[in-house]
Amino acid sequence: MASLNDPMILRQIIMDHYDNPRHHQLIEDDSKYLSIRKDSDSCIDDITMQVNINNDIIEDIRFDGVACTIATSSTSILTDLVIGKTIDEAQEIIDNYKNMIFEKDYDEDLLEEAIAFQNVHRQANRIKCATIGWDALQQLIDKYREAK
Amino acid sequence: MFDVYETRKKYPILNGIKMEGHNLVYMDSGATALKPQCVIDKVVEYYSEYSTNTHRGDYPLAHRADEEYEKVRKIVKEFINCNDENEIVYTYGTTHSINVLAHGIKHMLKKGDVVLISEFEHASNVLPWFRLKDEIGIEIEYVKLDEKHHLTPELFKESMHDGVKLVCLAHISNVLGQCLDIKEIAKITHDYNAIIAVDGAQSVPHIKVDVKDLDIDFLSFSAHKFGGPTGIGVLYGKYDLLNKLEAYNLGGGMNTRIECNTCYFIKEAPFKFEAGTPAIEATIGMGKAIQFIMDIGMDNIHEHIKKIRKHAIDRLQNELPEVIIYNPENEGAPLAFNVKGYEGARCQDIGSALATYGIAVRTGEHCAKLLPNLIGTKGSVRASLYLYNTIEDMDCLVDALKDIVAKEKENKGDALSWLL
Numbered sequence: 001m002a003s004l005n006d007p008m009i010l011r012q013i014i015m016d017h018y019d020n021p022r023h024h025q026l027i028e029d030d031s032k033y034l035s036i037r038k039d040s041d042s043c044i045d046d047i048t049m050q051v052n053i054n055n056d057i058i059e060d061i062r063f064d065g066v067a068c069t070i071a072t073s074s075t076s077i078l079t080d081l082v083i084g085k086t087i088d089e090a091q092e093i094i095d096n097y098k099n100m101i102f103e104k105d106y107d108e109d110l111l112e113e114a115i116a117f118q119n120v121h122r123q124a125n126r127i128k129c130a131t132i133g134w135d136a137l138q139q140l141i142d143k144y145r146e147a148k
Numbered sequence: 149m150f151d152v153y154e155t156r157k158k159y160p161i162l163n164g165i166k167m168e169g170h171n172l173v174y175m176d177s178g179a180t181a182l183k184p185q186c187v188i189d190k191v192v193e194y195y196s197e198y199s200t201n202t203h204r205g206d207y208p209l210a211h212r213a214d215e216e217y218e219k220v221r222k223i224v225k226e227f228i229n230c231n232d233e234n235e236i237v238y239t240y241g242t243t244h245s246i247n248v249l250a251h252g253i254k255h256m257l258k259k260g261d262v263v264l265i266s267e268f269e270h271a272s273n274v275l276p277w278f279r280l281k282d283e284i285g286i287e288i289e290y291v292k293l294d295e296k297h298h299l300t301p302e303l304f305k306e307s308m309h310d311g312v313k314l315v316c317l318a319h320i321s322n323v324l325g326q327c328l329d330i331k332e333i334a335k336i337t338h339d340y341n342a343i344i345a346v347d348g349a350q351s352v353p354h355i356k357v358d359v360k361d362l363d364i365d366f367l368s369f370s371a372h373k374f375g376g377p378t379g380i381g382v383l384y385g386k387y388d389l390l391n392k393l394e395a396y397n398l399g400g401g402m403n404t405r406i407e408c409n410t411c412y413f414i415k416e417a418p419f420k421f422e423a424g425t426p427a428i429e430a431t432i433g434m435g436k437a438i439q440f441i442m443d444i445g446m447d448n449i450h451e452h453i454k455k456i457r458k459h460a461i462d463r464l465q466n467e468l469p470e471v472i473i474y475n476p477e478n479e480g481a482p483l484a485f486n487v488k489g490y491e492g493a494r495c496q497d498i499g500s501a502l503a504t505y506g507i508a509v510r511t512g513e514h515c516a517k518l519l520p521n522l523i524g525t526k527g528s529v530r531a532s533l534y535l536y537n538t539i540e541d542m543d544c545l546v547d548a549l550k551d552i553v554a555k556e557k558e559n560k561g562d563a564l565s566w567l568l
Contacts, residue, residue, distance in 0.1 A: 011562070014564060043512045044492070045493065071493070129496070
């Protein structure tokens with residue numbers, strides 16, 4: 001993970017996920033998907049996320065909307081990290097990411113590119129940008145668990 | 149003459165508080181203005197010397213609270229030059245004032261009546277009227293604007309018709325900053341026998357607002373935007389109209405008699421709108437804040453801001469073609485801009501980058517959520533100025549933007565370097 005300590009690399013990761021966000025198109029026939037729209041009152045971020053969870057496995061995850069660099073890239077990285085994983089594995093990733101954001105202990109190996117946001121606390125008003133997509137997935141997982 | 153450097157000494161936050169290791173360059177006064185020491189002292193004086201309730205106690209300390217509290221109505225009366233201090237309702241701020249008005253005037257409107265607003269209104273001058281549409285079926289119409297998104301009296305006249313019963317406009321837009329010719333607009337409104345309610349949140353702190361000269365029926369504003377405490381504002385209304393409004397909050401302090409058979413009798417305006425224990429210290433602090441800016445002089449404040457704003461615009465236009473300014477010609481305080489490539493949601497990155505230079509700005513939609521229809525971008529950076537900003541602050545903003553743009557050219561995404 002040495003390269004992920006290089007600010008230049010981290011900047012490139014963020015800008016790449018902002019310019020070319022992964023899984024960035026909503027599916028029209030969303031009958032198999034749980035979906036949620038997260039819009040922020042205090043900033044522009046307004047994203048919709050869809051997730052198809054089958055037998056506790058995240059088979060597909062998608063998002064779209066208008067969002068800032070940090071919100072878009074952090075959500076894009078999240079989709080890459082959790083697709084194909086079980087909801088328990090995804091939960092562990094989310095918990096570690098939240099720990100990182102709120103300056104607690106975390107396992108950086110689980111977070112891969114998401115560690116680009118390890119310093120977002122330096123401008124705490126941007127924490128909501130870095131977590132909006134992650135909160136969306138958390139709510140969808142909770143919804144899935146409740147429905148089980 | 150007004151000396152900005154002497155005035156700055158009176159604001160504790162401008163003397164020693166650092167942001168990101170830099171002296172604070174505060175350009176978010178459109179959201180809330182900084183507080184001078186005299187306002188802080190006045191609030192503390194209430195808590196330290198006579199923190200009793202108002203209109204309640206039969207002892208000398210309570211009498212002092214009453215006196216200090218009611219005295220502020222006279223100060224506001226002088227400030228906005230209304231006929232009578234009883235035309236002044238204390239509210240929690242502009243938003244509350246407009247909600248009190250919207251609720252209170254509901255019984256005077258009927259299905260199909262038109263409330264005329266603009267697309268540059270703040271959410272608080274939009275949503276209360278949208279709700280009246282849902283509740284009683286009034287119609288919402290928007291005034292016509294020219295290609296620069298300005299409202300002229302001529303365009304206003306074209307927007308008026310006999311169906312319009314109420315006109316609700318921001319005197320100065322909180323993003324674009326155009327100062328409307330409210331006097332002429334009020335005259336046209338009254339020619340149609342309609343009522344005009346002015347959102348003065350951004351105008352009252354910056355220019356002399358004389359409700360008699362402008363001949364407006366209602367005016368709403370907040371104290372915190374001119375250096376008073378938060379949680380206190382004013383709804384002014386011409387007395388007969390004001391007294392016709394129905395009270396929103398019922399409770400103690402606004403009634404005269406309550407009977408078991410559910411009959412109750414309420415006070416006249418302004419007291420019928422002031423149920424419950426008010427924000428006493430904030431009200432008293434508002435009085436001090438008004439005296440403070442009146443001593444400086446509203447014309448001096450306006451001229452000063454115009455001068456420093458022009459300095460920044462001249463420099464930006466000459467030195468930074470990468471910056472798009474949405475409202476260069478408006479004299480009002482907010483300066484709305486974007487860095488090319490950072491329009492829309494990315495404007496927040498410019499806000500965060502400016503913060504690393506100690507500069508406080510606001511980014512986003514600024515609660516004017518209909519505005520993107522007009523200016524074609526969902527988000528912008530807003531540098532909103534007040535009497536304590538200096539030419540040096542403006543240079544700091546321009547130099548920081550130049551620095552950010554230059555670094556961004558070298559490394560895409562450099563505006564995020566604070567994060568890395």
